[in-house]
Amino acid sequence: MNTIQINTGSREEMVDITDSVRRMIKENDWQSGALLLYCPHTTGAITVNEGADPDVVRDITVNMRKLVPHHGDYKHLEGNSDAHIKTSMFGPDQMLIVENSEVMLGTWQRIFFCEFDGPRNRKLWAQFMPS
Amino acid sequence: MNTIQINTGSREEMVDITDSVRRMIKENDWQSGALLLYCPHTTGAITVNEGADPDVVRDITVNMRKLVPHHGDYKHLEGNSDAHIKTSMFGPDQMLIVENSEVMLGTWQRIFFCEFDGPRNRKLWAQFMPS
Amino acid sequence: MNTIQINTGSREEMVDITDSVRRMIKENDWQSGALLLYCPHTTGAITVNEGADPDVVRDITVNMRKLVPHHGDYKHLEGNSDAHIKTSMFGPDQMLIVENSEVMLGTWQRIFFCEFDGPRNRKLWAQFMPS
Numbered sequence: 001m002n003t004i005q006i007n008t009g010s011r012e013e014m015v016d017i018t019d020s021v022r023r024m025i026k027e028n029d030w031q032s033g034a035l036l037l038y039c040p041h042t043t044g045a046i047t048v049n050e051g052a053d054p055d056v057v058r059d060i061t062v063n064m065r066k067l068v069p070h071h072g073d074y075k076h077l078e079g080n081s082d083a084h085i086k087t088s089m090f091g092p093d094q095m096l097i098v099e100n101s102e103v104m105l106g107t108w109q110r111i112f113f114c115e116f117d118g119p120r121n122r123k124l125w126a127q128f129m130p131s
Numbered sequence: 132m133n134t135i136q137i138n139t140g141s142r143e144e145m146v147d148i149t150d151s152v153r154r155m156i157k158e159n160d161w162q163s164g165a166l167l168l169y170c171p172h173t174t175g176a177i178t179v180n181e182g183a184d185p186d187v188v189r190d191i192t193v194n195m196r197k198l199v200p201h202h203g204d205y206k207h208l209e210g211n212s213d214a215h216i217k218t219s220m221f222g223p224d225q226m227l228i229v230e231n232s233e234v235m236l237g238t239w240q241r242i243f244f245c246e247f248d249g250p251r252n253r254k255l256w257a258q259f260m261p262s
Numbered sequence: 263m264n265t266i267q268i269n270t271g272s273r274e275e276m277v278d279i280t281d282s283v284r285r286m287i288k289e290n291d292w293q294s295g296a297l298l299l300y301c302p303h304t305t306g307a308i309t310v311n312e313g314a315d316p317d318v319v320r321d322i323t324v325n326m327r328k329l330v331p332h333h334g335d336y337k338h339l340e341g342n343s344d345a346h347i348k349t350s351m352f353g354p355d356q357m358l359i360v361e362n363s364e365v366m367l368g369t370w371q372r373i374f375f376c377e378f379d380g381p382r383n384r385k386l387w388a389q390f391m392p393s
Binding site: 215 | 353359393
Binding site for chain 1: 163164165178179180181184186187189190191193194195197198220221222225226227228230235236237238239240245260261262
């Protein structure tokens with residue numbers, strides 16, 4: 001199991017981790033198979049989406065906050081129930097295809113860690129399975 | 132492929148299945164790799180979220196019901212379209228990392244079966260892939 | 263890595279790809295393990311849900327459009343931010359169990375490509391990992 005460290009800078013943020021994932025694959029010389037990225041936190045998730053236009057990430061973040069507001073009918077006293085809900089909506093796991101030591105992404109795809117309750121120091125775990 | 136049996140007790144509920152998953156890993160002597168948990172039902176999903184404070188699960192359940200109400204613009208005659216929608220939002224599959232026969236979870240993480248149209252007798256499937 | 267081609271016919275649509283997945287498994291003689299289906303597009307996702315009554319797919323599509331409207335507080339100029347948001351909510355990856363060269367699905371389950379910004383020519387990628 002390998003680890004990626006991330007320091008987030010605001011409460012809600014999508015951090016592009018594509019380069020870290022690529023570096024990890026090279027360093028471990030993983031050839032062909034599937035890579036599981038896993039977030040061990042309960043107020044953060046992993047997703048894949050467009051990275052070319054930063055407005056896409058802005059639109060996702062702003063509209064997810066609208067769908068699941070920070071303040072609402074919540075009993076959990078830490079004040080971050082919205083982050084827990086969004087974590088289950090996006091999911092803490094992300095599967096990726098690896099071929100010839102390259103992560104296979106579509107033209108516009110980048111891999112993002114979704115911070116829903118930052119800023120915090122976060123880590124992601126990774127496990128490779130050969131095909 | 133292995134199976135976990137769950138009996139749910141209400142229409143919407145998140146059942147902590149972490150101990151069942153741990154037991155299954157030990158019984159099968161799975162060492163290091165990834166575990167796919169898969170829900171073969173179309174009105175239930177699997178997620179990972181906080182298990183320490185039961186209010187988190189309450190907040191998730193109550194607010195998902197608010198986002199996707201039980202009654203609405205639905206044509207499906209069984210009256211459970213909300214459950215189908217929530218199933219695709221949370222997803223029927225969950226990937227987990229296994230190391231030294233232990234499922235790797237963050238400090239606050241527990242594995243939950245999400246019942247969206249209970250009470251019912253449910254089963255989950257599991258497949259282990261070595262790393 | 264294998265590829266499935268799909269041509270979608272409308273802006274929002276769920277295309278049943280179960281038969282294509284089954285055919286791919288047979289042609290490659292994949293025995294037992296897990297299959298990762300991966301969508302390399304940023305405005306389309308993969309899910310598993312009920313395929314028996316077409317009203318379920320209609321209810322999912324209509325209500326996801328209500329949750330994440332086509333027009334709203336979006337800055338991305340391509341006019342498809344709703345599709346990007348729904349992609350991260352449903353997820354671009356789907357894991358499936360394969361046993362004896364059969365994809366293991368529940369009684370009512372079918373595998374769907376979710377088009378959120380069609381009509382377009384789409385492709386899905388697949389990677390098999392033995393168990």
